[in-house]
Amino acid sequence: MMSHTLRNHLCNLPQGTVITGKWHRHSYKLLKQLGSGANGVVYLAESRKGLVAVKLSDDHASVTSEVNILRRFSKVQGVALGPSLLDVDDWMNPFLHKTVPFYVMEYIKGESFPAFIRKHGKEWVIILLLQLLSALDQLHQEGWVFGDLKPENLLVAGPPPTIRLLDVGGTTLQGRAIKEFTELYDRGYWGLGSRRAEPSYDLFAATMIMITACCPMKLERKGDGRSQLLSIIRKDTMLRKYEGVLLKAIDGKYKRASEMRQDILAAFHRSSRSRYHPQPARQMKPMSRRSKKKKHRKAKGVVETVLIAAVLLCVYAIYVYHQVLH
Amino acid sequence: MRKGTLRQILLITDGCSNHGENPVAMAALAKEQGITVNVIGVLDQDTIDESGLREIEEIALSGGGISQVVYAKQLSQTVQMVTRKAMTQTLQGVVNKELKQILGSDVSLEDLPPEKRGQVMEVVDELGETVKLEVLILIDTSGSMKTKLPTVKEALLDLSLSLNARMGDNRFAVFVFPGKRGDVEKIVDWTPRIEELSTVFPKLTSGGLTPTGPALREALAYFGRKRSLRSWIGDDESYFEESSM
Numbered sequence: 346m347m348s349h350t351l352r353n354h355l356c357n358l359p360q361g362t363v364i365t366g367k368w369h370r371h372s373y374k375l376l377k378q379l380g381s382g383a384n385g386v387v388y389l390a391e392s393r394k395g396l397v398a399v400k401l402s403d404d405h406a407s408v409t410s411e412v413n414i415l416r417r418f419s420k421v422q423g424v425a426l427g428p429s430l431l432d433v434d435d436w437m438n439p440f441l442h443k444t445v446p447f448y449v450m451e452y453i454k455g456e457s458f459p460a461f462i463r464k465h466g467k468e469w470v471i472i473l474l475l476q477l478l479s480a481l482d483q484l485h486q487e488g489w490v491f492g493d494l495k496p497e498n499l500l501v502a503g504p505p506p507t508i509r510l511l512d513v514g515g516t517t518l519q520g521r522a523i524k525e526f527t528e529l530y531d532r533g534y535w536g537l538g539s540r541r542a543e544p545s546y547d548l549f550a551a552t553m554i555m556i557t558a559c560c561p562m563k564l565e566r567k568g569d570g571r572s573q574l575l576s577i578i579r580k581d582t583m584l585r586k587y588e589g590v591l592l593k594a595i596d597g598k599y600k601r602a603s604e605m606r607q608d609i610l611a612a613f614h615r616s617s618r619s620r621y622h623p624q625p626a627r628q629m630k631p632m633s634r635r636s637k638k639k640k641h642r643k644a645k646g647v648v649e650t651v652l653i654a655a656v657l658l659c660v661y662a663i664y665v666y667h668q669v670l671h
Numbered sequence: 672m673r674k675g676t677l678r679q680i681l682l683i684t685d686g687c688s689n690h691g692e693n694p695v696a697m698a699a700l701a702k703e704q705g706i707t708v709n710v711i712g713v714l715d716q717d718t719i720d721e722s723g724l725r726e727i728e729e730i731a732l733s734g735g736g737i738s739q740v741v742y743a744k745q746l747s748q749t750v751q752m753v754t755r756k757a758m759t760q761t762l763q764g765v766v767n768k769e770l771k772q773i774l775g776s777d778v779s780l781e782d783l784p785p786e787k788r789g790q791v792m793e794v795v796d797e798l799g800e801t802v803k804l805e806v807l808i809l810i811d812t813s814g815s816m817k818t819k820l821p822t823v824k825e826a827l828l829d830l831s832l833s834l835n836a837r838m839g840d841n842r843f844a845v846f847v848f849p850g851k852r853g854d855v856e857k858i859v860d861w862t863p864r865i866e867e868l869s870t871v872f873p874k875l876t877s878g879g880l881t882p883t884g885p886a887l888r889e890a891l892a893y894f895g896r897k898r899s900l901r902s903w904i905g906d907d908e909s910y911f912e913e914s915s916m
Contacts, residue, residue, distance in 0.1 A: 368784050383752075405781055406759050409792035416789065433785040444781060521800045522836035524755075528748060533832045540836035 351403045354441065355386050364390070364399065364447065366434025373399050373449065380497075383525075384408075384514055389452060396452045397431060401445055407514065408446040410524075414513045415450070417487075427513050428453055453509050455502035462558050465506075467583060470558045471613060473501065474551065475606055476508040481547050482602035484510075485519070490542035492517050493525045494550035496557065517542040529553060535570035538597050545597040548605055552594040559584050571595065586616040676803040677761055678706045680890050681754060682730065683823055684811035684883060685713045686723040691854060692884030694726065698734030701891050708734025708887070709757045711749060713819050714742045730883075735761075743822040747829040754806065754830060755799075762798045766791060801839045805861070806830075807890050812847045813881045824868065831865035844893065848886035849879075855886040857893070 358375055365372045373390040380387050385402030402408045415430040428450040435444040455461075462469060477499065484491055493515025500509045515525035523531075523540045530550040532538040538549065556574065557564065559581050567573060578584040578591055590608040599605045680701060688694050698708040712727045724740065731738030737757050741749045770783075770791070783791065810816075810823060827845070834841045843865045850856025859867050 405788070406763060406792060406795065409785075409788045410796060412785065413789045413793060413796075435781070435785070446781075446785075448785075521838060522833060533829065534747075540833050542836075 351441065351443075355401050355403065355445065356381055358386075358388070358401075364401075364436045366432065366447075367437055367444065368434050369432060371432055371434065371449075373397065375399070382512065382514070384411075390449075392449070394431070398428065398450045398452045399447055400450065401436070401447045403443075403445060405446050408448060411513055412448050414489075414516045415448070417489075418513070427510050427516075453500055453502050453511070455500040455509065458496040458499035458501055458508070458554070459558070459561075461501040461506070467559060469506065470555060470583075471609065473499075473506070473508050474555055475609060477510075477551055477554075478548075478602045478606040478609070480508065480510060481544070481551065482606070484516075485544040485547070485602060488519050490517050490519055490523070490544065491515065491547050491550075492523045492542065493527055493530075494547055494554065495527045495530045496554055499554070519543060529557070529564060532595075532597070535566055535574070537570055537595060544601060545594075545599055548594045548599050548602060549597065551602075551605075552591050555587075555591070556584060587612050676805055677758055678805045678807075678894060679736070679754065679757055679761075680706060680708045680734070680807045680809055680887065681750070682708060682710045682809045682811075682883070682887070683713060683750075684710065684727070684881070685715075685816050685819065686811075686814075686881065687720070687726050688881045688883030690849075690880040690882040690885070692888060694883040694887055695729045695733050697884050697887035697891070698730045698736075701887065702733065702735040704891060704894070706734075706891065706894055707736040707757050707761055709736035709753050710734075710738040711746070711753060712738070712740035713746060713816070713823070714740060715815070715819060726883075730887075743819050746819075746822050746826040750826040750830045751833040754834070758799050758802075758804065759795060762795050762802070766795055766798075800837055803840045803842075804834060804837075805842045805894075806834075806844075807893065808843060808845045809855075809886055809890050810845065810847045811881060811883065813849060814879060827865055827868060835863075846886065846890055846893075848882055853889075854880075854882040855889040 356378070360375060360377060362375045363372055364375065371392065373392050375388045375390050376396075377389050378386060379389050379398060384404055384407045385400050387398055387400045390397050390399045400408070400411075412430065412433050415427055418427045418429075430448060430450055432449040433446075434448075435446050437443075438445045456464070458473065461473075481491065481494075491510060491513075493512065494510075498510060498512045500511050501507070502509050515523060517524045519542050521542050523542050523546060526533075526540065528534040530553045531540070532546060532549040533540045535549075538545070540546070556577060560577055564577075574595060575592065578588050584591065587609060590605060590612050593599060593608070594605055599608075701708050708730060710727045710731045712724065727738050727740060737753050737760065739749050739753055781788075808827060810820075812820065816823075831841070831843065840863065842861045842863055843859065844857070844861045845859035845865075845868055846855050846857050848855040859865070
């Protein structure tokens, strides 16, 4: 928790403020605020190496913890785990006569997840969710759990649209207690499990992200969490198609993100198939496919005949032309 | 480093004390005994008056803990955050003390270069996960707090959910003030399962006085009593005696 005055001060640093590190002497010129949370403020800044994101906080402990996590990630990077870490330092704040810890990350340009969905439509929810599950699977295999997974912490970079995880403040070693969470995406809040860091914790949050993306409304737990979520899923046409997968994730039955990913893919194919071939047609399918093939073959024959006739006609025309000239 | 027990008092109140000893002094006494005092001020629509706010801050300050004033709705999140932060702060205090012993000067975490800091923080994180924690929850049930009690109960259940996810052991005790007979009344004795609270909570009646000071004093004595009992048995557990930086 930041004290109020300091927090206000850090949140309202004027554009153009130059921050110079006490240890490494790198300078960053603040351009605009990108966001703020419980533990600090992130600014877009200009450095000698180009645009970067700078996170300032007054909480040494949480900054150091986050840096530790980002460091580990930089060792296992490759996919979209988190932004890469560029610098860590202290800023001697001239206004407060106090050192303010900060770290510098790569600036990922993109749209927030909710904004992207609003602009490009709900069909992207599934695609981004699949990407998210791949990233989570990798994270889990490294022994971590993301923890504070919510739409605000997802960024869609691109093109091509690629999901990236931001804000590693909640990232926790598996088996420990989740460091930071947001009620709505926390299974503990919904009375549907513990706050121990395990892959199923993140998968619950991923499910909530999908639910809130499809039904953007003010959500609050009332009574039995499970039946409340279930009724929301059943009411929405898109969510309904994935009911089985979502319920399994809500109940914490997936041990791995990749299992949930496969089930979502399967549900997607099932729903798209049934959309184009209504239920009764499915039994007829083998036949209809064969008859289609036959039709196809017939059409091919006609084309061939016409082609041959055309070629012959051409040859004959050339022959006649030559005869006439000579 | 030996693993000890962290001891905290979590005071949940909505205003100023008006009876008995000065709570700020009692909090200072707690700190002297290695017990951190955290205070959460709960607002409804109403606001806490200036003197109430000041008291909340001062109790936490002299108790080496953290204070936060929130609306009843945000209570769950705040209770767990305050408890956790206070733990980290205490542990950091302990680690800082060790650092000073090793480096022999006035070095704290902030004076280390960022690279070194990371390693120290990992130790703090590790300790925070595994250390034993005892939280004595002290709830003000006077006057206007009455309507907020259901929220308080929920927040406490939520707290146990968070803390019981840790690898280390937890023990909770719950006291309310004013009590039916005296200034303070024990409603849940030391237990790892705060869920026991659900059964006792509805029976609470709220009175007029707000004896925050006496309640803190009693709470302290309760830690002490338990400890003396321990030493009787010959338990050689150590306590972290440092609470702030």
